[in-house]
Amino acid sequence: MELLLGIVIVVTCWMVVRIIRSSKNQEGYKRWRAGNYASENPYAKEKASGPLSQGLFSKRVRTTGVRRFDDGAIRWCANLLATEESRLREVLDYIPRQYTCFHVRKRSGGFRYISAPAGDFRSMQQTIYHRILLLANIHPAVTGFCPGKSVSGNARVHLGRKNVLKVDLHDFFPSIRSPRVRAAFREMGYSRPIAKVLAELCCLRCCLPQGAPTSPALSNIIAYPMDKKMMALAGEYGLVYTRYADDLTFSGDYLPKDEVLVRIHRIIREEGFTMNVKKTRFLSEHKRKIITGVSVSSGKKMTLPKVKKREIRKNVHYVLTKGLVGHQEHIGSTDPVYLKRLLGSLCYWRSIEPDNRYVSDSITALKRLM
Known part of the structure; x- marks a missing residue:
């Protein structure tokens, strides 16, 4: 029993000595880091909290x-x-x-x-x-993130076409x-x-x-070979082709969906992208057609989709009748620029339907509240 107790005491003392030495080594390491490394790396102090993490961060x-x-x-x-x-x-x-x-x-x-x-x-x-990027060549079929082009312009070229094929690229950026x-x-x-x-x-x-000002332009530049192939494919079938960011749209009076889709998928794969099959849509002659958020279903003029119109009308009505503060409290919004966002939605609506009297009157009424 005494022998066992002695062994326990010896082992305990040995562990205490190791812990003390380790602590001293760590403190010395910290002092070395403070004197030799922090001056080199302004982020070291904030990013590293201990000897092990500092060592890992130092290596990185x-x-x-x-x-x-x-x-x-x-x-x-x-x-x-x-x-x-x-x-x-x-x-x-x-x-x-x-x-x-x-x-x-x-x-x-x-x-x-x-x-x-x-x-x-x-x-x-x-x-x-x-x-740099603004001076680079962009394919004419591109309608997104280009000066003078817009989502409404992307939809306009497909107006009056009987069939529309919409293809989405997965994780584009x-x-x-x-x-x-x-x-x-x-x-x-x-x-x-x-x-x-x-x-x-x-x-x-x-x-x-996604969020950097350079990413959209670079994606357009890098996707140029794909756009060129897609345009050539569309030409073979007498189709119109546009691309707005990751949204590819083909339209025409005759569009053999299955045949064209196989070739589209092959081009996308060859160019290092992935097709989002779940978002692929074929819209035949009598189906509702919405392209990049703009309805071209009438075949004669572009309109804002009815769901979006109802939402904007409702918010405008409550702001004008209950007041901005009352409406925001009712919907639980703390957005400090809510009124500006609502005006932006109305201006977007007007860009699609410039002759809409309700939109013009609503913009005038909301501006009086600013």
Whole structure:
């Protein structure tokens, strides 16, 4: 019994000594990190909370840091973006830190994940868009995110067509990976090192983020070969083809659905995208036709869908009769720009139905409340 007690005491003392030594080593490691690493990485203190996590974070930063980029490319890009080289290196050091991420509810249900660039990083992306991407060639069939084009313009070209085939691309932005983005900048004439920096600034976790001002334009540029093939396919069957972001629309008086769908699916797969089969719709002559949120069912003029009209009318009525505050309290809304959003919906309605007297009168009435 005494022997067993002695063994327990010895083992306990040995464990206490190991814990004390480990604690001292950790404190020394923390002091080393504070003196040697935090000055190199402005994010280390916030991102790392313990020796183990610091070690992991340290490894990540070393493997993904700005040393991957050519000094000359960084200098050129900093000049383009009108920023300091040190700031550009700081941004490139850890891109995810430059975004604010959140979810928004989809009209069809579920949520959409948004990654919005913050602060001066957004200005950098806007500069890339205006000084580079806006000058690139976009296929004529593209109607989304192009100056002078809109959802109503996308629907207008299909007005009066007997048959409509709507095809949706699954995870459009996430499916465009960083190698394709680098290749796009290379095709625009930029050197490999510069294309690498520009692609890094436009991607988040190796793909195009939804919410960045550069993503729509880059997707249009990268999808050019697909649009070219789709246009050629439409021409073979006497169809009209347009694409608004991830929505592909074909229309014509004669549209052999099954035959055309097989070829569409093949083109989509060849170009590195995925077709969302659940959202594929074939609308024959006598079916209701809504294209990118605009009804072309009459065959003669575009209108806003009836469901959307009823919703806007209801909100306008209650704002004008109960007052803005009373209406928002009734529906449980705390949106500080609710009135502006409602006016925006009315202006969109007017862009589709410019001769609608109710819309014009409602806009005038709501503006008096501002």
